[in-house]
Amino acid sequence: xxxxxxxxxxxxxxxxxxxxxxxxxxxxxxxxxxxxxxxxxxxxxxxxxxxxxxxxxxxxxxxxxxxxxxxxxxxxxxxxxxxxxxxxxxxxxxxxxxxxxxxxxxxxxxxxxxxxxxxxxxxxxxxxxxxxxxxxxxxxxxxxxxxxxxxxxxxxxxxxxxxxxxxxxxxxxxxxxxxxxxxxxxxxxxxxxxxxxxxxxxxxxxxxxxxxxxxxxxxxxxxxxxxxxxxxxxxxxxxxxxxxxxxxxxxxxxxxxxxxxxxxxxxxxxxxxxxxxxxxxxxxxxxxxxxxxxxxxxxxxxxxxxxxxxxxxxxxxxxxxxxxxxxxxxxxxxxxxxxxxxxxxxxxxxxxxxxxxxxxxxxxxxxxxxxxxxxxxxxxxxxxxxxxxxxxxxxxxxxxxxxxxxxxxxxxxxxxxxxxxxxxxxxxxxxxxxxxxxxxxxxxxxxxxxxxxxxxxxxxxxxxxxxxxxxxxxxxxxxxxxxxxxxxxxxxxxxxxxxxxxxx
Ligand SMILES: [Zn+2]
Numbered sequence: 001x002x003x004x005x006x007x008x009x010x011x012x013x014x015x016x017x018x019x020x021x022x023x024x025x026x027x028x029x030x031x032x033x034x035x036x037x038x039x040x041x042x043x044x045x046x047x048x049x050x051x052x053x054x055x056x057x058x059x060x061x062x063x064x065x066x067x068x069x070x071x072x073x074x075x076x077x078x079x080x081x082x083x084x085x086x087x088x089x090x091x092x093x094x095x096x097x098x099x100x101x102x103x104x105x106x107x108x109x110x111x112x113x114x115x116x117x118x119x120x121x122x123x124x125x126x127x128x129x130x131x132x133x134x135x136x137x138x139x140x141x142x143x144x145x146x147x148x149x150x151x152x153x154x155x156x157x158x159x160x161x162x163x164x165x166x167x168x169x170x171x172x173x174x175x176x177x178x179x180x181x182x183x184x185x186x187x188x189x190x191x192x193x194x195x196x197x198x199x200x201x202x203x204x205x206x207x208x209x210x211x212x213x214x215x216x217x218x219x220x221x222x223x224x225x226x227x228x229x230x231x232x233x234x235x236x237x238x239x240x241x242x243x244x245x246x247x248x249x250x251x252x253x254x255x256x257x258x259x260x261x262x263x264x265x266x267x268x269x270x271x272x273x274x275x276x277x278x279x280x281x282x283x284x285x286x287x288x289x290x291x292x293x294x295x296x297x298x299x300x301x302x303x304x305x306x307x308x309x310x311x312x313x314x315x316x317x318x319x320x321x322x323x324x325x326x327x328x329x330x331x332x333x334x335x336x337x338x339x340x341x342x343x344x345x346x347x348x349x350x351x352x353x354x355x356x357x358x359x360x361x362x363x364x365x366x367x368x369x370x371x372x373x374x375x376x377x378x379x380x381x382x383x384x385x386x387x388x389x390x391x392x393x394x395x396x397x398x399x400x401x402x403x404x405x406x407x408x409x410x411x412x413x414x415x416x417x418x419x420x421x422x423x424x425x426x427x428x429x430x431x432x433x434x435x436x437x438x439x440x441x442x443x444x445x446x447x448x449x450x451x452x453x454x455x456x457x458x459x460x461x462x463x464x465x466x467x468x469x470x471x472x473x474x475x476x477x478x479x480x481x482x483x484x485x486x487x488x489x490x491x492x493x494x495x496x497x498x499x500x501x502x503x504x
Contacts, residue, residue, distance in 0.1 A: 001208045002323045002352040002379075003435050050074075050190050051216040058183075058223045058261065063176060065165040069187055074156040077193065081151040084159075085198045086143040086188035088135065092203035093117030093168045093175070098139030100203040101172060102431055108321045109172050117168030117175060121188070125160045138202035143188055161188055177319025179282045179335060181227075183259040184327060185210070192366075192473070201368045206434045207375075207425045208325070210256070211366045214471045217251040221259065228265040230280045230316045232257045232329045251329065253309070253471050255364055258327035260316045272298045275308055281317045286338045286346065290315050293347045297354040300388045301381065304459065305358050306466045313357065315350055324349040326356035348382060348402070355381035363466055364473040371434075372421045372499070373476055376442020379403070383443060399447065407440035420500020421445060422476060445498040452494060453487045461486035476501070 056067040075081050092098045101109040124133045124145055132146045151157050165186050171177040173184040192199045192211050199211050224244045233251025266284035270277045272295045279291035294315040302308055310329050318332040325332040331353035337346040359374040387395035418437050428434040450458040465482040484491050492503045
């Protein structure tokens with residue numbers, strides 16, 4: 001995610017700088033690292049690849065999703081599994097008390113007043129037989145399913161769930177506004193089973209509180225004729241009948257599945273390195289700019305970190321009050337950014353969300369326990385985008401104004417320092433503290449690491465980190481080990497200082 005408010009404050013000055021620059025992309029970081037050496041030991045997190053098959057009908061009249069989901073799960077752990085856990089993030093929208101927004105943001109999240117959303121589980125079955133389940137946890141955001149027979153190591157299970165999702169009139173990740181219907185974090189998604197057991201964190205109001213494994217998806221969604229659709233994955237087929245259209249969509253090696261619908265989408269496409277970049281904008285506003293930023297970001301990050309392996313990437317104007325939000329193959333970009341007088345904020349947020357395709361999307365991490373890991377790297381990658389595209393002196397200015405000044409401004413307003421970047425979401429007091437430390441100080445740390453290691457070693461290490469943890473979940477420890485392995489400099493001191501961490 002990238003918070004729009006902070007950006008808007010800083011950017012009127014910067015916008016002027018960019019007007020005079022031509023948009024030629026030059027990429028300096030072309031390194032051929034060859035096969036990364038997979039020699040050092042890391043604790044590999046669980047690598048189950050569940051497969052979801054979801055049939056869903058969007059009922060516009062009632063803003064309801066009526067769905068049937070089949071999930072195939074294989075126990076790739078060494079232990080017997082008695083219960084399976086799923087997140088029911090949609091249930092956070094049931095109540096004002098659990099809605100995933102800070103109190104000060106409620107009016108912006110619900111422009112027409114609080115509106116209830118949620119997910120109703122109708123049945124859980126294995127074959128034709130009902131399976132026991134329990135809805136539990138904070139805000140009823142966890143689902144525990146207990147099959148009749150435990151799942152032995154190597155065995156698999158197929159479950160069918162019927163459910164309904166009520167979309168609230170809310171312009172956050174899930175809900176609808178004047179222009180778009182945002183369908184994200186909407187279906188029962190498997191929790192991650194790792195060395196700490198099942199991860200059952202609720203839908204926190206700050207950060208992007210998600211942690212998931214790479215999965216496969218086949219989604220059939222039926223929508224009214226007037227709607228256009230943006231989504232994760234590739235559209236295989238569209239069938240039209242008197243009730244509307246049904247999209248058959250397939251996605252492999254992704255950790256979530258998001259959809260945005262609109263009657264007002266204007267769609268434009270481009271090709272970059274064999275990936276189709278699709279710009280969806282409301283009534284065509286700044287469609288060309290958004291498409292170009294998306295193409296440039298994809299090219300720069302492809303060459304810097306390693307190739308984006310998917311066939312499509314959608315940049316989607318959405319009723320979204322926060323700024324931007326990343327999902328696999330799809331970034332939601334707040335409509336207000338398209339409506340600004342200047343284009344810098346739009347470009348910044350698009351570059352940031354697309355960088356998340358590498359850091360979060362492909363290289364996953366526990367965004368609750370170690371939110372800095374993808375967010376700081378993503379924010380720093382955004383600086384790299386400006387450096388590659390416009391040159392080092394522009395990167396310097398963006399860094400000074402967007403990162404350093406914002407962080408120092410925060411420090412000036414709060415006493416007692418900040419306590420380090422590596423903290424879990426619930427250790428942050430609010431979104432301002434979170435973004436100043438995780439984005440601001442986090443990007444400063446990564447920038448300092450590059451200075452310490454030198455350009456070549458730094459980029460080589462990032463490419464190796466991407467290569468090693470692509471389609472997996474990485475940890476701070478994995479990141480540290482990969483960087484340290486690529487330099488003679490001792491990074492212990494830097495990591496200890498910035499992350500407030502003891503490294504043995
Ligand atoms: Zn982000």
